[in-house]
Amino acid sequence: MKGIFDTHAHLSMIDKRGIAIIPKITELFASGMAGIIDIGTEADDLTKRIAAYGDFSKIWFSAGIWPSKESIENRYEAVKKLTDEINQAAPGKLAAIGECGLDRHWNNDSSGVNLVHEAELFSLQLDLAEKLNLPVIVHSRDAPEETLAVLSQFPRVQSIIHCYSYGPKEAEQFLALGSYLSFSGTLTYRNTENLKQTLAMCPKNRLLFETDSPYLAPLPFRGKTADxxxxxxxxxxxxxxxxxxxxxxxxxxxxxxxxxFKIDLSGI
Ligand SMILES: [Zn+2]
Structure with a gap:
């Protein structure tokens, strides 16, 4: 376990699925786990998460708004609320903005979601990241071209494509923009040849790994609650x-x- 770092976990969601998370992470750090980034999905969840897990020196946080129908409709208010939360957070704990991005699996022409507004919610958070000089953890599902189009408007923002789900062709374009590719447990699944090919071509200095726990447990745990x-x-x-x-x-x-993430790992 020494040196393993999970760049994408939703700790409170794991807890809700019946795994007592505080004893779990205490045990993981005791066995040498290097760190975890706890990921936000709602405008007002950062304070709660820092209160729950902020005492762990190897847990860092991201804060961002997932593209739900409600948050897309109320995008300006939501980003204002997110900004207020971030301003109140303890310095040094916030490692990134996100997860935020485009989900064209759920948000499509028949979903009633305004896709221009979805892209706007994403842009507003990229803009915030640029102002705060933080990287962005990007959620991109069934929308490689659309995601690239928005990201290319923010050349100064460093992006992490979380739970990378496309192939090497798309990867080339993300890498050209300077993105990092973060692979989840889906890499280990039998039907994801595109991911294995992407892993093989990704420069080693752009590689990250994550669980997206409680989801997407890698083999041999597929189907179980991930941690x-x-x-x-x-x-x-x-x-x-x-x-x-x-x-x-x-x-x-x-x-x-x-x-x-500009995370100081010298003590690890
Ligand atoms: Zn996630």
Whole structure:
């Protein structure tokens, strides 16, 4: 477990699924886990999450608004609320804006969601990230071209494509914009050849791993509630695919995390 870092977990959602999260993360850190980024999805969840997990020195936070119908409709109010929450947060705890982005699986022509407004909610948060000099954790589902179009309007914002789900062709375009690609447990699934090909072509200094727990548990845990410790399986799988020494891969990913999130990992 030494050196494993989960860049995307929803700790309070894991707790709601019946895994007592405080003992779980206490145990993970005791066994050498390097860190976790706890991810926000709503305008007003940061304060609550910092109150719950902020005492752990190896937990950092992101804050962002997931593109739900309600948040898209109330995008200006939502981003104002998010900004207020961020302004009140303890310095040094916030590592990124997000997750935010485009979800064309749920938000499509028949969903009644205004897609221009969805892109606007995303842009407003990229703008906020630029002002705060923070990277953005991007949720992009069934919308590679649309996501690239919005991101390219913010060349100074560093982006992380979380739970990367496209192929190498799209990856080339994201990488050209400077994005990092974060692979979840889906990398280990049998039907994701596109992800394995992407892993093989992704420069090592743009690689990240995550669980997106409680979702997407990697093999052999597929179907179970995921927890951050399961990132180990995804690292192990990637090291094998890349024919890379496991320790070298972990060290490389920690360097990437340090660079993109500006997280000080010197004590780890
Ligand atoms: Zn997520």
């Amino acid at each position: 951050p410790g399961m990132t180990t399986e995804t690292y192990r799988f990637a090291a094998e695919k890349l024919k890379m020494n496991w320790e070298v891969l972990k060290k490389q990913v920690l360097e990437n995390i340090n660079r993109v």
